[in-house]
Amino acid sequence: MGTKVNLISGRTTVQGRNLDSKMSEEYFEEVARCDMNKADMEKLGVAAEESVKVKTSYGEVIVKAKEAAGTPEGIAFIPMGPWANALVSGDTHGAGMPSYKGIDAEIEKTGDKVLPVKELMQTYM
Amino acid sequence: MVEVTDVVCSLCGCVCDDITVEVEDNKVTKVKKGACSVGKSKLMGHNRIKSPAIRVNGELKDCSYDEAIKKAAEILAASRRPLLYGWSSTVCEADKVGVELAEEIGAVIDNTASVCHGPSVLAIQDVGLPSCTLGEVKNRADLIIYWGANPAEAHANHMKRYSYVSKGFWTEEGKKAKKLVIVDVRATKTSKMADVFLQLEQGKDYLVFSALRAILYGHADVVPDEVGGVSKKDLLETVEMMKAAKFGMTFFGMGVTHTGARHNNIVNAIQMTRAAHTHTKFSIMPMRGHYNVAGINQVCTWETGFPFAVDLTRGYAWYNPGELSATDLLIRQECDAALVIASDPGAHFPGESIKHLAKIPVIQIDPFPNPTTEFADVVFPVAVSGVEAEGNVYRMDNIPIRLRKLIDSDYPPDEEILKRILDEVRAIKEKEEK
Numbered sequence: 001m002g003t004k005v006n007l008i009s010g011r012t013t014v015q016g017r018n019l020d021s022k023m024s025e026e027y028f029e030e031v032a033r034c035d036m037n038k039a040d041m042e043k044l045g046v047a048a049e050e051s052v053k054v055k056t057s058y059g060e061v062i063v064k065a066k067e068a069a070g071t072p073e074g075i076a077f078i079p080m081g082p083w084a085n086a087l088v089s090g091d092t093h094g095a096g097m098p099s100y101k102g103i104d105a106e107i108e109k110t111g112d113k114v115l116p117v118k119e120l121m122q123t124y125m
Numbered sequence: 126m127v128e129v130t131d132v133v134c135s136l137c138g139c140v141c142d143d144i145t146v147e148v149e150d151n152k153v154t155k156v157k158k159g160a161c162s163v164g165k166s167k168l169m170g171h172n173r174i175k176s177p178a179i180r181v182n183g184e185l186k187d188c189s190y191d192e193a194i195k196k197a198a199e200i201l202a203a204s205r206r207p208l209l210y211g212w213s214s215t216v217c218e219a220d221k222v223g224v225e226l227a228e229e230i231g232a233v234i235d236n237t238a239s240v241c242h243g244p245s246v247l248a249i250q251d252v253g254l255p256s257c258t259l260g261e262v263k264n265r266a267d268l269i270i271y272w273g274a275n276p277a278e279a280h281a282n283h284m285k286r287y288s289y290v291s292k293g294f295w296t297e298e299g300k301k302a303k304k305l306v307i308v309d310v311r312a313t314k315t316s317k318m319a320d321v322f323l324q325l326e327q328g329k330d331y332l333v334f335s336a337l338r339a340i341l342y343g344h345a346d347v348v349p350d351e352v353g354g355v356s357k358k359d360l361l362e363t364v365e366m367m368k369a370a371k372f373g374m375t376f377f378g379m380g381v382t383h384t385g386a387r388h389n390n391i392v393n394a395i396q397m398t399r400a401a402h403t404h405t406k407f408s409i410m411p412m413r414g415h416y417n418v419a420g421i422n423q424v425c426t427w428e429t430g431f432p433f434a435v436d437l438t439r440g441y442a443w444y445n446p447g448e449l450s451a452t453d454l455l456i457r458q459e460c461d462a463a464l465v466i467a468s469d470p471g472a473h474f475p476g477e478s479i480k481h482l483a484k485i486p487v488i489q490i491d492p493f494p495n496p497t498t499e500f501a502d503v504v505f506p507v508a509v510s511g512v513e514a515e516g517n518v519y520r521m522d523n524i525p526i527r528l529r530k531l532i533d534s535d536y537p538p539d540e541e542i543l544k545r546i547l548d549e550v551r552a553i554k555e556k557e558e559k
Contacts, residue, residue: 006327006328008310008311008327009383010275010279010379010380011275011278011279012278013162013163013278013281016136016137016163016278016279016281017162017163017166018166019136019163019167020166020167020171020492020493020495021166021171021172021493022469022472022493022495022496023172023494023495024171024172058475058476058477059476059477068311069312070311070312070313070316071311071312072310072311072324075310075311075327077311080473081472081473082471082472082496085472085473085474085475085476085479086476087476088475088476088477089475089477090452090453090455090456090474090475090476090477090478091456091477092447092450092452092453093387093447094447094448095243095244095247095387095388095446095447096239096243096244096247096433096434096446096447096449096450096452096453097239097240097243097244097382097383097387097450098240098383098452098474098475098478099383099384099385100240100379100383100475101327101328101379101380101383101384102327102328102383102384102385117496117499118499120496121471121479121483121496121499121500122499124476124479124480124482124483124500125483125500
């Protein structure tokens with residue numbers, strides 16, 4: 001049983017710097033990660049750089065945990081990109097816009113590895 | 126070595142146009158000044174798609190542009206419900222050909238606004254937008270509000286060139302004589318600079334806009350002690366700052382477009398601006414992401430009457446976001462082929478929508494390999510607009526600016542590939558009619 005969080009996604013500088021270089025190692029390191037408050041990380045028993053499984057009703061994905069003091073307790077932030085979006089519903093509620101923020105998610109510690117971008121995209125084939 | 130000044134950046138909606146670069150042996154070797162780290166990275170270049178390619182037995186095989194054009198035209202001509210998506214990281218000249226292609230083949234044409242500021246477009250169509258240019262903000266604004274936006278990371282030059290840190294005609298003291306309010310769920314690099322940081326609970330933007338409106342209209346008595354995680358004291362202080370400003374400016378980002386109430390959040394943000402007008406001059410503007418997402422909205426509106434999510438299969442333009450937006454079409458598994466240009470739905474669409482995109486024939490036009498390339502069936506490498514090709518784009522405040530060509534390229538510009546696909550589609554249709 002994992003910890004329940006409210007999941008949001010968004011831009012970062014390094015993500016932006018690699019917008020045209022998404023197959024790079026730097027993009028992978030920056031985007032396949034999940035920012036959490038120290039209290040949430042302690043609750044999960046994970047240290048920075050350890051893998052966590054993030055699950056929503058629409059999918060699940062493995063990312064690296066990262067401590068971020070600015071992220072409030074109960075909120076998880078994954079930089080926008082293929083890992084965050086694996087967890088997003090395509091339902092736009094008739095407005096054209098998917099819910100990229102405010103998604104009910106569950107996080108748990110895992111020993112599984114983070115899928116590199118090519119392998120992650122293979123899961124859609 | 127040649128120094129090129131007044132270079133225009135083709136990365137984000139800031140479209141900075143005061144960059145200096147050095148060019149040597151037909152390469153940008155140095156970005157000397159003007160660009161942020163994200164823009165610099167764009168100008169210096171990345172790994173490219175090397176050759177046009179067609180997917181055969183699951184593998185992309187290099188081919189000639191002629192072969193790829195033929196294959197792409199065959200896919201589009203045979204499609205009963207094609208989707209033409211993207212258009213935001215290219216120039217208006219290419220977008221114009223895109224709309225013509227959509228009309229020719231009877232396609233749905235949508236752009237990245239539908240996953241970015243589409244809700245803002247809907248709100249603006251609903252209640253209008255009291256807005257201005259970024260030049261006016263620079264020269265006049267003494268109170269800046271960023272709501273659900275983190276420009277220190279996402280639009281790194283925005284504060285320096287146009288808002289809080291900039292020095293203009295009536296704002297010659299810069300940030301010393303300005304106030305900065307940040308409204309966000311997380312503490313960010315931007316919020317660290319704020320005079321007031323309203324840290325709200327995720328998804329409670331609508332409530333906080335409503336509370337500020339009530340206070341601005343003189344009804345502070347109806348506002349409870351806390352709204353959406355923000356104390357009444359902080360709300361009252363913010364309103365006092367708004368009233369005291371000579372020119373207030375609200376910039377809003379995807380923190381408000383991506384959450385619960387979507388376009389209703391923006392309607393409320395615009396109504397808050399109107400409430401502020403009862404005291405002082407106030408304006409509002411969306412923080413557009415791609416450098417020409419405002420431009421494809423312009424072009425699509427000139428050509429079809431509507432800015433995004435337009436169906437041209439009926440012989441006339443039909444607009445219905447929520448039905449015709451790319452993600453909705455994909456979720457319903459409605460489209461049977463897609464052309465993706467100047468965008469990357471593989472990285473930026475919900476996983477649920479990508480599943481269908483990965484199943485249907487996809488034509489990709491892009492300078493760079495990205496997650497969409499992983500399932501694209503026909504791939505066209507193209508010149509990088511703003512580095513290897515010129516053309517017009519629209520900054521986030523809808524000011525047109527011409528991108529410059531800095532170096533020569535063997536890759537054709539987007540517009541040329543689109544024109545050739547359009548010609549080939551017309552040739553196929555002509556043959557079929559005979």
